[in-house]
Amino acid sequence: MLSDGQRFTPAMLATQQNHFASDGLLTKWCLIRLSQFTRSRVQGKQIIIVMALDIIRQQKDKIGEPLPIDVRGPTFVQQIKATPTLSRNSQLNKVSGKPTTKGFNTTKSMKGGHTITPISDLSPYARDWTVKARIDQKSDIRSWSNSKGSGQLFSLVMMDETKSIKATAFKNEVDKFYDLLQEGRVYYISAAKVVPAKKQFSKIDNDYEVILADSTIIEECHDDSNMPEIDQAYTPLANLQDLSKDQLCNVLGVVAEVDDLQKISVKKAQRMVSKRGLIIVDRSGFSCRVTLWGKVAEEFEAQPNPVVSFRSLKVDDFNGRSLSYQGGSSRMSIDPDLEEAHALRGWFDAVGASQTFQACQGVSASRGTSSGLDRTELMSIADVKNNNVGMSETAYFTVKLRILYTIKAKRETTFCYPSCPGEDCKKKVILDGGKWRCAKCDGIWNQPLYRYVTTVGAADHHDTAWFSVFDDIGQEIFDMSAGEFQNLQNVDEEAFARQSKVPQSKQYYFKCKAEENVVNSQSRVRYTILKAFPLDYKTEMKMLVKMMDETYNQ
Structure with missing residues (x-):
């Protein structure tokens, strides 16, 4: 039951909010703020469905003497004349108290004249x-x-x-x-x-x-009033470094290089997929690789150096910064009849064809600082475990953790593997006749490239967990490459023992992946660190001050 001090009404938590009850945060008489809700009829009764809420404070006493709600009688909102009466689909602006859904009126064109729902x-x-x-x-x-x-x-x-x-x-x-x-x-x-x-x-x-x-x-x-326009703005290639991985963007560029069509094997789909790489350039002086897939890659044909408009490409971090064509959402137009395209064509013919371009670089996928972190994604380890994150399907989460346990300082400890130094190949290589051979690309090398593959134990203020760590993250937390660490293990055990403790007590925001893993017929969740954000203490202090201000101003 929910009460505003004058009336009470039945309510129900949406599934994604059930953790408030299971964690014991939602108690009798506690004061909450509903930030998102809707009304629905369940078993013949009107109830409130709580979509999002905030716990304001815990208290032991009831507020007022609320009566059962009567939809025909005056409501609490109606008694306060300064507060407008809203339709059930309106949302309140937290500052002004006015409806934000000004464009949602009743439409007479549809059968029955339904109210438009945001x-x-x-x-x-x-x-x-x-x-x-x-x-x-x-x-x-x-x-x-x-x-x-x-x-x-x-x-x-x-x-x-x-x-x-x-x-x-x-x-x-x-x-x-x-x-x-x-x-x-x-x-x-x-x-x-x-x-x-x-x-x-x-x-x-x-x-x-x-x-x-x-x-x-x-x-x-045919009435598009109050409807947002489609984003047609193009991102200069020089600005791709400011975009986060997996973000979508539009780009306009001249194709400088076209790779031959390739066929690669996709393990998950268990089939061969066509792939073609393009190098595009623009007036910002940068170049970027765009990867086409499937039918689009097979059918790509154009005159030398065409101007190409791409919409909704996915930003990737392979070899710095690259872009990937998404079959479900991306769009490509060759030599489009656009003012920007004609201007780019003229620039390339006059200047760009003889210009040297800088390859796009970006923040590594595994590194960054906490200043650019989306804190709305933060979870505790207890939340991850209690909600079985990753058990039914692969899921992603962000946690703030301190590293507690790392590599055991023993000569026989395995924390890396010899990999193929070839481009785009990370396959383990085998020592054969004094040479290292790769079974995937048939490469033969004098020396392998060692890559981290190990685990670390980390904790927040509630719980601990073990996480898989691969090469980029290993280099970040151990402050050296796997090859250097491997050499240290072989020649100086004491130095190796000291270096193995370097990550301990370091604090990071970790972007992690959780996925189900079956071992000896038992199912469990495996956590893998994808990104490591060292704490930016200036940003952390600002966030703490903001949190204290919000707490004391409630």
């Missing part, structure tokens, strides 16, 4: 909703096959002024909706299914996604 309010608990949204991205039709069957699908990203959300259509709905839905246009969409988002297949900042069903109603809207 995308930010969509959840599995929402009923009878209709969204007005612009199609930001639409994928090609793709085939799928698994143990449950096979078919075709396409996905799209739709947005309004509050949020974006991914939508997917399968089988018969592909034929029904693919030609109807066009990028850039605005539609009324209703009677679709809202489900928890599968984060491993989507980079959209939304906890939910939409499945288009046979009952789904889609009608084009």
